[in-house]
Amino acid sequence: MNTTPSTTTAVVAHGVDDVRVEQIAVRPPCPGEAVVAVAYGGICGSDLHYWRHGAVGESVLRAPMVLGHEVVGTVLRAAADGTGPAAGTHVTVHPARHEHSDVRFPDDRPNLSPGIRYLGSAARFPHTEGAFAAEVVLPATMLRALPAETDLRVAALAEPAAVAWHAVAHAGNLHGKRVLVVGCGPIGALAVAAARRAGAAEIVAVDLHGKPLDIASAVGATQTLRATDTEAIAAVDADVVIESSGNHRGLASAISGATRGGTVVMVGLLPNGDQPVPIAQAITRELRLVGSFRFNDEIDEVIAAISDGSLPIGPIVTHTFPVGDALEALAVASDASISGKVLLSFLDAAESRAESR
Template structure:
């Protein structure tokens, strides 16, 4: 198969190109997917702006993207995975062997995981922002009839939010504070609502994300600068999704005594100035949350039946040839939520 397809390729900081790439020949356990939509993630923005995500530095051109939906155009030759014509979304993690210890039931913590569109290893793991992409059949998740491809592109980030919220345990009757109302934060609001939280307070610097948070279930919102208001929330559970130390400080202060703070926003490497004594004297539980495991298999039916209502999180859709405009809009959280590319 010597076909080519249009792809979004990061070459380095400030250098993302829309270019033709070869569609490689699938292995027997791989399928060919015609991609319909791709969601722009914070990591895609980091590769575009900085040529790196933390310690994952671009050393060669790499196709971006790991939040995608589409249709199988060629099923895996070995008979595994969905048949041709099946509409799918993608679980972007592929497990590989490692000698490093991690809990067996939490494969997301294994360093032996390759993630689509990641420069963590070399050669890099190509992403899925392309018209046609070859993927292991095991990554594909068939979609219910009721779920359209546009919403299905949110299955991966919704699974990240689902995993984060589940780290806090049962939310029924609880008061929840979400710090940082970007796409993951607003998806966490939607998951918390579905999980039975009675009060959900969402925080952000900008009005637009707060508006999206209200649309998906926040009972009220606060400006990120209102430190007194945030401290007064006295939340049973806090989801920290801002990814900066000020947000984590707000999260610690907004938690009730004996409460739980789930840290899903990835802070920069190195030491962070956070009022940690406050967490110690109040016995606040601080819990990390990284990617997800099988939560995507619970997310898909919840998206399909409407019990996880996420439509307002999607604010923009751009054709793939306007990718640079899409990245620019996605990088401005004062105007956008989740930005999709249409292939």
């Protein structure tokens, strides 16, 4: 029996301030593709940018595009060629697909290849459709099986947790170290949790708002500071700083809060163009400034850590909305003073489609 529906409910960005929940066609899968019934999708900053600005940096919407790349669900129809998880398997998704590029990059760091296509990205045209849909067709190579007992709401954090895990790994051995995390949105909070698991002795979390600091404390921060308290931040004297705010003031705080000879990992993506940063201080203190972009196979380690309980990140999920309320969910996710990670639930939409078939 063909279990691929002809249409499905999806969240589609059409332009600036124009995101719609609508029915879209579901194409038949190729032999190496599976059909996944999506349970939950986490709203990322990139989704918010496509909603508010119709673009993420230089990636500009030129046609309607399904949003979303942080998803979990169940395999509805396994790949016909026998690859990937079997039907009925709970899965999360590695949203990157690698294509050939003539541009040089390290063989062991494919995340740096310009040939990557990422789900829900307008970096190329035609755009790479995202996975905010009740049923979605995906390459089997993107799917990662989850242990049956794994909470899917928490597993929806696997992709952003892999981003944070990748960033924390750039800092090296954290055992017994003092860590400063600047910016405690979902990525920053996940970095706190990853640093705690890596053995950091102290973790100081910084943010403008109280809600993110409360979340950071719940997942492992030993101290919290307001971003406006620049003197206290400078006094932290951290061995390692994770900068996840994505603005130049946060990077300035990261540099000031690092100890001499320390490491600053920059995972927050600053806007394009020149940024006013106190780089002289980084030079005279011999700081190591390290960029961190997306991830490679760390998502497999994250899945294992979520499943065995050693990465307790449940408190980072603060809201869950049915897909029909996607606009309200986007608005809540855009307000860092009231939310952490906001999820969309596609469960009701999938059940409705199943009843109609």
